[in-house]
Structures are given as structure tokens and as C-alpha cells.
Amino acid sequence: MNSTANLTDLTRKLAASGARLVAVSKTHTPEEILLLYQAGQRLFGENRVQELQDKQVALPADIEWHLIGHLQRNKVRFIAPFVAMIHSVDSERLLEEIDRQAQKAGRVIPVLLQVHIAAEETKFGWSPEELQAWIGSEAWKKYAHIAICGLMGMATFTDNTVQVRAEFQRLRHLFDRIKQEAFAVKPEFRELSMGMSADYEIALEEGATLVRIGSLLFGERSDAVKA
Numbered sequence: 710m711n712s713t714a715n716l717t718d719l720t721r722k723l724a725a726s727g728a729r730l731v732a733v734s735k736t737h738t739p740e741e742i743l744l745l746y747q748a749g750q751r752l753f754g755e756n757r758v759q760e761l762q763d764k765q766v767a768l769p770a771d772i773e774w775h776l777i778g779h780l781q782r783n784k785v786r787f788i789a790p791f792v793a794m795i796h797s798v799d800s801e802r803l804l805e806e807i808d809r810q811a812q813k814a815g816r817v818i819p820v821l822l823q824v825h826i827a828a829e830e831t832k833f834g835w836s837p838e839e840l841q842a843w844i845g846s847e848a849w850k851k852y853a854h855i856a857i858c859g860l861m862g863m864a865t866f867t868d869n870t871v872q873v874r875a876e877f878q879r880l881r882h883l884f885d886r887i888k889q890e891a892f893a894v895k896p897e898f899r900e901l902s903m904g905m906s907a908d909y910e911i912a913l914e915e916g917a918t919l920v921r922i923g924s925l926l927f928g929e930r931s932d933a934v935k936a
């Protein structure tokens with residue numbers, strides 16, 4: 710199948726859940742992205758700042774660009790003027806810098822806090838315990854140019870669906886607890902970004918509101934192994 714047929718198929722599968730599709734376009738050309746744009750997709754995700762900047766200037770202005778990959782503080786300023794959401798906020802120092810650059814750009818930037826739910830050591834993110842303690846400290850309240858919109862996580866890369874489901878459930882429970890304890894009166898705190906090509910169906914069953922899907926749409930990437 711080609712990417713537009715894949716998009717139709719996925720959009721149909723997502724419709725019942727109400728979750729939104731983040732079309733992960735990393736490594737793919739502006740021409741490939743434009744095909745999906747012409748088929749109606751407006752929300753795209755990239756994991757590198759330089760690539761995101763290049764594509765943002767080359768493609769239609771009404772694309773909603775999400776940064777889904779690890780973000781270094783010294784690169785925040787390049788995307789602050791336009792990025793629609795940053796999924797990968799994994800420290801207070803990064804949050805501080807996003808707040809500073811958002812203020813300069815005269816905006817409020819929507820962010821998700823990335824939680825480490827996988828068994829692998831290499832993935833970024835807060836531990837659930839760290840995050841709960843930090844939310845409890847109310848330190849996040851001082852950032853006037855950030856909207857904390859929810860949580861993001863990546864499950865372990867494994868065929869063990871029982872494990873993957875348990876990790877998504879843990880993230881969902883953390884989301885519910887934080888929502889109740891700190892964001893009950895904040896309607897913007899409503900996003901749970903979880904699920905990729907291999908595990909998005911489980912993520913949807915466990916309450917994902919944003920699924921980040923690349924290879925199932927565009928085909929396998931040449932960098933698929935290290936991505």
C-alpha cells in the first residue's frame with residue numbers, strides 16, 4: 710500500500726477512539742509529506758530540530774509540527790516560534806529554557822512531560838516517582854509561557870504484549886493521578902502520547918489520545934534499527 714492508502718486505513722482505525730494521529734515524518738522528504746498533507750493530514754512529528762526547521766519552511770504554514778525526540782536546551786530557540794507541541798520534555802532545566810524562549814517568541818508553548826516507562830535504560834524521561842514528586846512541589850506553576858498538556862511515554866521494544874500493555878497502563882494511571890492532584894481545573898491537561906507503529910493498538914485500548922506513527926504510514930525507514 711502507498712502512504713495515502715495507509716493514512717486512510719489508520720484514520721479509520723483511530724476514528725472510534727477519538728485519538729489523533731501524529732504522522733512521524735522523520736527521514737522522509739517534503740514531497741512525501743506533501744502527499745499526506747494533500748490527503749488531509751495536518752499533524753506531523755519530527756525528532757530532530759534541524760530537520761524540523763528545514764521542513765517547516767519548505768511546507769505549508771498550517772501544518773501542526775510536533776517535536777517528539779530528545780531536545781537539547783541550546784536548540785529550543787530554533788523551534789520556539791512555531792512548534793505546536795513538544796512531547797519530549799524530560800527535565801526542569803529544559804522546561805525553563807522552553808519557557809524563556811516562548812516568552813521571547815510571545816507565545817505559550819504546549820508541552821508533554823516524557824515519562825520513562827520502558828525496561829530499557831537508554832530511553833529518556835522522568836521516572837514516575839520523580840515526576841510525581843516534582844508535580845507535587847508545584848515548581849511547574851511558575852512557567853507562564855508553557856502549557857503542560859499531558860504525558861508522553863515509549864514502551865519497551867519487545868514482542869511481549871503483556872509487558873507493553875502493563876507499561877502503558879502505568880503511564881495512564883500516572884496521568885490520571887497527576888490530573889486529579891494538580892490539573893483538575895486545567896482543561897489543557899488531557900493528552901496521553903503513547904503508541905507507535907508496533908504497539909499503537911494496545912496504546913489506544915489503554916487510553917492514548919495521540920499516537921506517533923511513522924513506518925506504518927510511510928514504510929520502513931532506512932534508519933529503522935537505530936531509530
Ligand SMILES: *Cc1c(COP(=O)(O)O)cnc(C)c1O
Pocket residue numbers: 733735756777778905906907921922923924925936
Ligand atoms: C520514530 C519515532 C516514532 C515512530 O516510530 P514508528 O515505529 O516508525 O512508528 C514514535 N515516537 C518517537 C519518539 C520516535 O522517535
